[in-house]
Amino acid sequence: MSNLAVHGVVDLHHHLLPGVDDGAADLATAIEMARLALADGITMVIATPHTLDGTYDVTRERARRAHAELVAALAAASVPLTVRLAAEVHLHEAAPELLTQHPDLSLDGQGRYLLLELPHQGPPPGLPEFLFRLRSAGVTPVIAHPERNLAVRQDPELVAEWLDCGVELQLTAGSLAGAFGAPIRDCALKLLRAGHAAVVATDSHSLHKRPPLAQAAATVIANVLDREAAQLLLVDNPARIAASAPSNEILRPAPRRRRGLLSGLFR
Helix, strand or coil: CCCCCCCCEEEEEECCCCCCCCCCCCHHHHHHHHHHHHHCCEEEEEECCEECCCCCCCCHHHHHHHHHHHHHHHHHCCCCCEEEECCEEECCCCHHHHHHHCHHHCCCCCCCEEEEECCCCCCCCCHHHHHHHHHHCCCEEEEECHHHCHHHHHCHHHHHHHHHCCCEEEEEHHHHCCCCCHHHHHHHHHHHHCCCCCEEECCECCCCCCCCCHHHHHHHHHHHCCHHHHHHHHHHHHHHHHCCCCHHHCCCCCCCCCCCHHHHHCC
């Protein structure tokens, strides 16, 4: 792995639990996804099955069973990937109470950091109040893939209000690598350059259609910002979140503005 752009990636958003949502279809696929993650420089995955999304809505009991099955299978297959359990929780009024009941929904397992998915078309009017409610309870929301939100693509500075509420933003590695198309990539780059993102995660769902792309993202980040930013977003901040570090230890890279038209052509 000497050619990796960054080592020891901690992936806070990954759908490799077998047979629970639109991620790994079965145990064999999940094991191969784990091998692919290792090859991409990932050493820890936080498994984040969809919760409260109205489609899959994976229960804690089902998620725990799938997690235990996968951990045992990885050990038997000598695949040295650490897999912990959390959830990708859709914006829902029941989320704060559910997190209180099940702290293992959180990215750190202690109820301090919650991976929060917003409606894809745009945030509801009451979002700031909802975020304030979580922050008042000692929870830092980590908003998943804001660059894929239609309203954010139309106005990337929309996230400033959310950041003022004390949230962190998670960009998707594939978005930075161009896997979701130019408009989403452009939005991700704008958020990255503005210093708005604290985490980059893979949101990997499959071996081929949605692979991890952590190293591809690291190369983009290093080119747009610097290597230290790639380390911060893919390794250091995710590791701090997974370890339930205080929120003031989650740092964002300094903003980087384009220096002119020609420099922007090569980003």
